[in-house]
Amino acid sequence: MGITKTQIFNDKQNQLALIFKVLANPARIAILQYISTQKACICNDIVDEIGLAQPTISQHLKELKSIDLIEGEIEGKKVCYGINLKKWKEVQDILNSFFDKTKFNCC
Amino acid sequence: MGITKTQIFNDKQNQLALIFKVLANPARIAILQYISTQKACICNDIVDEIGLAQPTISQHLKELKSIDLIEGEIEGKKVCYGINLKKWKEVQDILNSFFDKTKFNCC
DNA sequence: TTTTATTATCGTAATATTGCAATATATAAA
DNA sequence: TTTATATATTGCAATATTACGATAATAAAA
Secondary structure, eight states, X not given: OOSOOGGGSOHHHHHHHHHHHHHOOHHHHHHXXXXXXXXXXXXXXXXXXXXSOHHHHHHHHHHHHHTTSEEEEEEXXXXXXXXXXXXXXXXXXXXXXXXXXXXXXXX | OOSOOGGGSOHHHHHHHHHHHHHOOHHHHHHHHHHHHOSSOOGXXXXXXXXXXXXXXXXXXXXXXXXXXXXXXXXXXXXXXXEOHHHHHHHHHHHHHHHHHHHHHXX
């Protein structure tokens, strides 16, 4: 019925799937890569850089923010986005744990 | 317009997004975890184990196979699924490379 | 206060995904 | 050959995602 049956899976499985889902879009990958190259603030050079409309970028930023992969700091009329390194590493650890555990049990 | 603009991104970005997309579903996570616990063959105990209809499981297996994360070996009327360990490690490396590179450049 | 610039939100169209019933296919068993 | 079992495919309904134009909200500048 078009809706994922999250009820029948455990929290870790749903959390993992959610992380993967947020990353499952090339625009969001590109945004993360671009943000990470900026020494200081970037604000919406992202729009120029990526080549998608401003509302589209804004929505992607919102999704990345939803799991705290990035943070936005308001500076006047601009917003300074940056990778949330703490969460970034945390997510990397969660994914590695999944990959390691799964391959460990493997036939 | 509901369609991801893959043309404006590079191959690596699209490849990464595709990997994440295949993993972005709790049923597929659960299937991978379950398959990895089986010493030998499992066939469609998966259906009983996961709690989704047989066609649904079959479709998820197809998507996992589409990027070679799992392999299916036909044994009589059953099919024996297993993690493709080579590809599994390859994917883990690709993801770690993404996480490491991105955090390396970070402000 | 008005204007300008930057970002967010709303509404909507196009497309994709999820899940399942019905059915097809394939192979083993009777 | 017929029957039973296991898996795959098809078609469809419900929902989610992607993208963008229009517009709102916010804050600096004039």
